[in-house]
Amino acid sequence: MKQKILIASDHAAVELKDFIKRTLKKWQWEDMGPDGSKSVDYPDYAARLARRLAARPGLRGILICGTGIGMSIAANKIRGIRAALACNPVTARLSREHNDANILCLGARLLAPEYAAEIASVWLETPFSEDGRHTRRIRKIHGLEKSGRGTAI
Secondary structure: OOOEEEEEEOHHHHHHHHHHHHHOOOOEEEEOOOOOOOOOOHHHHHHHHHHHHHHOEOEEEEEEEOOOHHHHHHHOOOOOOOEEEOOOHHHHHHHHHOOOOOEEEEEOOOOOHHHHHHHHHHHHHOOOOOOHHHHHHHHHHHHHHHHOOOOOO
């Protein structure tokens, strides 16, 4: 059975979202919108996907807007989300290996479709390393979410 991946965009990124779904057939895509080019607000789609993902740990998602920045900021407001903006395969791989990112954010206006699909493929194929130092740092991120203050240095 194919692994389910949540995916959403804003109006500026519908074409790239559809390209990624068509190109990366190894995964089962759940498209959380939108369908057309009518202007929408990216925080609505980031929140929809992030809340769904936070309620079901183990799922992963991809959010795409013009730059990827807005989606990343909005998604990271949801507890349990570690959304990473990746601009190349190396940052995609490291966001999974070191940060256990559960959402990949991409910029449709900054990446050629083929390159964006390559970045997404690397991200989807890369597991979290579970190395002690990375696990410790993820726990500290969870502490920041709970207290709003985090660990004193």
